[in-house]
Amino acid sequence: MNIFSVFWEYRTYFATGIQYTLLLAAIGVICGFVLGIIISLLRMSRLWLPKLIGSVWVEVLRGTPMVVQLFIIHYGLVAFGVKFTPIESGAITLSINSSAYLAEVFRAGIQGVDRGQSEAARSLGMPRSMTMRYIVLPQAVKSVLPAIGNEFITIIKESSIVSFIGVTDLMYQSGAIQGITYDYLSPLLVIAAIYFIMTFTLSKLLGAFERRLNTDDQR
């Protein structure tokens, strides 16, 4: 059976898969972004406890396989009476995992902002938090935009592991179609194409966004 007929015949399967993949990737990106900023700030705190929490968070989540994290959250936590739906588990895993990587990206960005910037802000009477929010973070995020884009693309692709716990994302749907058609290759090629279209579009969008930011304030 050829790829196009598989695609057309099982389009509703793929549509469902796209929905869940996009949903989980979007949650992972947004929550990972916000959480990543918080973790990077914890990690750079002057107090030892937040610093420790931030470091442990980053090292543990970067140093263990995401599929292991997923299984611990979905199956392991049941032992403590914590039960998540597959989608919840997938969203949590993607968010915390990407937050660890993004935290490191943000840290590099924040530390890359010239010290004179925060000195100038502080000399104007701006408190530390305000300086971070209005002066340091906007410049930091801008300078690490390519690295952030990289991480977003990774999240879209890595979201495929949620199929292991039964979320009907693209990866899961391709398996379902394989079971019906006994055609192993075609569904995989279709979802590969769909994943590629998603990541390629995102990468182009981010590129355009970067150029727009660069037009108004080149340094």
Place this chain on the structure above:
Amino acid sequence: MISVKDLRKSFGKLEILKGIDIDIAKGEVVVVIGPSGSGKSTFLRCLNLLETPTGGQITFEGEPITDKRHNINATREKMGMVFQHFNLFPHKSVLQNLMLAPVKVKKQPPAEAERIALDLLRTVGLSDKKDAYPSQLSGGQKQRIAIARALAMQPHVMLFDEPTSALDPEMVGEVLEVMKKLAEGGMTMVIVTHEMGFAREVGDRIVFMDGGQIVEQGTPAEVFGNPQNSRTKDFLSKVL
């Protein structure tokens, strides 16, 4: 207005400031000169606690700002600072650079902050640059904007940390001109500079620092015309 007693600052084992005592009166223009490494920039940066002193105390308008419980942010609102490398915010337009702190910190209504900002831009002669970004400005223009930005907070004193040292020679004049106007307007100023001509012309008092101490101070005529200390003589003979 500012009173400094036995100010000390060490970085690790290295003692940069070895006990500075000075009183600065309202409206006074104090120019700090001295060889590099003499601690003059560190001294200036201690005045608004960008560097935390390791010893001694600083009083500003009667408040002990080196006291641990003192809220330094409130004091910094009243102390403008101008840096060698301008440190304009590159992601904000000129107008936004001037308005940010007044609106966010002093909670000025944006319309009022904008009026003050436009006034200041006129004073420094850069009204036409209000929508420009720092990257589009020359060094001299950047520094004039940086001065205007500090003034937008309506400070009681202005600190200048080598404001012309990073400038091309042909741009030094325009910045000094703005500072001179400010001094004539009665602003209290503490200026660290290598511009001896400017120091002599605008300074009410010249402070010569060397080795982390104030070696000699007096009116420009006294310090430049008739230096008493041998280190002052030696320094002046090299730079004049």
